[in-house]
Amino acid sequence: MKKAVSVVMALTLMALGTVSFSRVAHAEEVKMIGVIQKIDLAAGGKSATATLKDNKSSKNVVISITDDLTLDKFKDHRIVEGDEIRCKFETEGGKNHSKLFRKTAGC
Template identity: 55%
Template structure:
């Protein structure tokens, strides 16, 4: 019985250690300090409202890029963003002005 338990424990530990965990989506509220447009993507730098740290987000959805181009979103705008860390970059999955009514 001990052998079976040990084998099971080992299997669980191995699975957890080698599994590729799903990338957690991170959220932030920040103010745009810089937008660098580069072809089919852009890097938007947001200053985190809480911590004050600068976060670079890679944006490649056409709707948001269009808003960068005609400055519907620009420096000084407060943004609610979600992103995933992938290949050392923060890939934006949600990028909208924190507007409302």
């Protein structure tokens, strides 16, 4: 009986580990370059979404942004609609979370 309980527990732990690992593995980083179609800054300014038109697929992709540096650039309009953006994001919970969000243009 003891042995059976141990086996069940071991299998459960393995299953949990596999599920957890799968979640990490699924949050793959996607790289994209696209032009901003729309910026929606949330009330309070703590988050925003930016819709980018992917240069490769021409599809619109909505990116969630929460980092202060990028949000500040939205607020003072250093980044505006029409700017081309180099973006890295991870998809989790149905949202594309920005990991890097930079204008491609320089000086």
